[in-house]
Structures are given as C-alpha cells and as structure tokens.
Amino acid sequence: MKKIGIIGYGLIGKYIHEHLPELGDAELAFVYDLSSEATAGLDPELVLSSPEKLSECLEVQAVDIVVEAATYQAVWQLAPVVLPHADFLTFSSTAFADENFRAEAEKLCKKWNRRIHIPHGAVLGYDGIFDGRELLESVVITTTKRPANLGSNVKEKTVLFDGPTREACQKFPRNVNVHAGIAIAGLGFDKTRSRIVADPDVEGNTHLIEVQADGMRFNIEVCSVPKGLVTGAYTPVSAFNALKRIVSDEPGLVIC
Numbered sequence: 369m370k371k372i373g374i375i376g377y378g379l380i381g382k383y384i385h386e387h388l389p390e391l392g393d394a395e396l397a398f399v400y401d402l403s404s405e406a407t408a409g410l411d412p413e414l415v416l417s418s419p420e421k422l423s424e425c426l427e428v429q430a431v432d433i434v435v436e437a438a439t440y441q442a443v444w445q446l447a448p449v450v451l452p453h454a455d456f457l458t459f460s461s462t463a464f465a466d467e468n469f470r471a472e473a474e475k476l477c478k479k480w481n482r483r484i485h486i487p488h489g490a491v492l493g494y495d496g497i498f499d500g501r502e503l504l505e506s507v508v509i510t511t512t513k514r515p516a517n518l519g520s521n522v523k524e525k526t527v528l529f530d531g532p533t534r535e536a537c538q539k540f541p542r543n544v545n546v547h548a549g550i551a552i553a554g555l556g557f558d559k560t561r562s563r564i565v566a567d568p569d570v571e572g573n574t575h576l577i578e579v580q581a582d583g584m585r586f587n588i589e590v591c592s593v594p595k596g597l598v599t600g601a602y603t604p605v606s607a608f609n610a611l612k613r614i615v616s617d618e619p620g621l622v623i624c
C-alpha cells in the first residue's frame with residue numbers, strides 16, 4: 369500500500385485526489401492547503417494547514433510520496449519538513465532556480481536518502497533533453513499565453529521577457545515551471561533561454577521548445593487550453609499519470 373500526501377488542493381491537487389482510486393493499492397494520507405475554502409469538502413481528519421501539523425502527521429504515518437501542487441514558496445518552506453519522511457513530487461519547479469534552496473534540497477535528499485521528482489507537467493521531452501544533455505548547444509523555450517494569464521494587459525502580441533531561465537523564474541514564477549524543468553533536464557538555469565509572449569489572440573497556453581545540439585535539432589510544441597488562470601488542460605492528467613509511474617517504480621526525471 370502506497371501512502372500519498374497532497375500539498376495544494378487546487379486544480380492539480382484535486383484532480384490527483386479524485387483519481388487516486390485508479391492507482392489501486394494507494395491511500396491518501398493528508399491534504400495540506402493554507403486555504404480552508406479549498407479543502408472545505410474534505411474529511412477534516414485529512415486536512416492540514418500548518419508546517420507543524422504536517423511534521424506531526426509525517427512523524428506518525430509512513431507516507432511514501434508527497435505531491436506539491438501549490439506554489440514555489442510551499443516547496444521552499446515544506447521541503448525540509450517533507451524530505452526527512454518521504455519523497456517529494458514538485459510541480460512548482462521554479463523553486464529550484466534559487467541556488468541556495470537547490471543546494472539545501474540536494475543535501476536533504478542525500479541525508480535522508482530521498483528523491484525529488486520533477487514531472488513533465490505541461491510539456492513533453494524532458495527525457496530526450498536529459499538523455500542528450502552532453503550534446504546540447506542551445507535550448508530555447510517560448511511560452512505564449514493570453515495577457516491576463518501572465519498578469520499583463522497588453523493589447524497586442526508582446527514579448528514580455530527574453531533572457532536566461534533563472535531570471536524568468538524570478539519574474540514569472542507561476543508561469544515558467546516548465547522552463548525550470550527543461551533547464552534542470554538540460555543546460556541549467558543560466559544557459560537555457562526563456563521567452564515569454566503575451567498574445568490576446570491565442571486560445572491556449574503554447575510552449576515551444578527548440579533544442580539544437582551537435583548533429584541534431586528538434587522542436588516540440590505543446591498547446592493546452594487553461595482551465596484556471598495558469599494550468600492548462602493537459603497538466604492535471606499528465607500530473608496524475610506521472611504520479612502513477614512513480615508509485616509503480618518507473619521514476620522518470622529525478623533531481624536528486
């Protein structure tokens with residue numbers, strides 16, 4: 369029996385909870401969310417809302433994996449609480465653009481013999497980029513969304529950012545989690561180039577990943593229509609199936 373905890377009960381967290389029965393031999397250990405509104409319909413025994421309560425819960429329950437679908441701040445705050453007890457699957461991957469946090473996370477993983485999984489979330493291709501990383505010469509990822517989904521009110525197609533992924537993670541932390549994943553898989557946060565484009569005429573979130581390497585190049589374009597302000601339709605489904613692979617011991621991309 370695998371025990372699974374969820375941090376963040378929004379679009380992704382809720383979808384994962386609803387589909388947990390499909391994992392077969394798995395059980396929900398807790399849901400951690402700062403908003404009582406978000407968790408209103410849940411059994412109160414399952415709900416946690418402070419790092420202290422989370423720590424107490426992890427002390428007494430043998431949780432296998434904790435899924436984070438909240439914010440990068442939750443990853444920063446709760447990784448030291450989670451990793452002594454369980455592996456971590458993080459959707460807010462921009463958290464790892466902070467060098468100090470990444471070093472701390474790696475230290476914790478080593479100390480407690482844990483893994484932090486980076487799911488492919490809204491895009492595809494982490495595996496191919498990771499496996500070809502010695503050959504890579506340039507990786508550019510361009511995300512195009514409607515202005516409101518990027519916190520902008522421009523009236524025509526506008527490049528809001530073009531530069532290193534580390535800076536994109538600081539400026540658009542909720543919108544470039546896939547840039548962070550691509551950076552971790554390939555050239556790192558400083559050598560991966562991020563472009564963020566606001567376009568009032570697009571329907572969905574589009575991510576174009578352009579990879580050039582010694583002797584090869586490939587482009588991947590993924591478009592998915594958002595159900596909320598940030599997350600596209602593909603992500604909750606890919607999120608659940610990534611968890612399914614991990615609990616079946618097919619780990620995919622791990623950071624440490």
Ligand SMILES: NC(=O)c1ccc[n+]([C@@H]2O[C@H](COP(=O)([O-])OP(=O)(O)OC[C@H]3O[C@@H](n4cnc5c(N)ncnc54)[C@H](O)[C@@H]3O)[C@@H](O)[C@H]2O)c1
Pocket residue numbers: 375376377378379380381400401402403406436437438439440441442458459460461487488489490491541542543545546549596598599600603
């Ligand atoms: N890696 C990817 O491809 C990818 C794709 C889409 C979304 N995301 C990221 O995944 C995360 C979840 O996305 P979503 O669409 O489900 O979000 P959402 O806004 O629907 O839900 C987030 C939930 O987290 C809760 N929350 C916020 N801060 C918290 C904290 N510090 N501790 C605990 N709970 C907290 C909120 O109350 C909310 O219920 C976001 O960071 C989003 O940017 C990643």
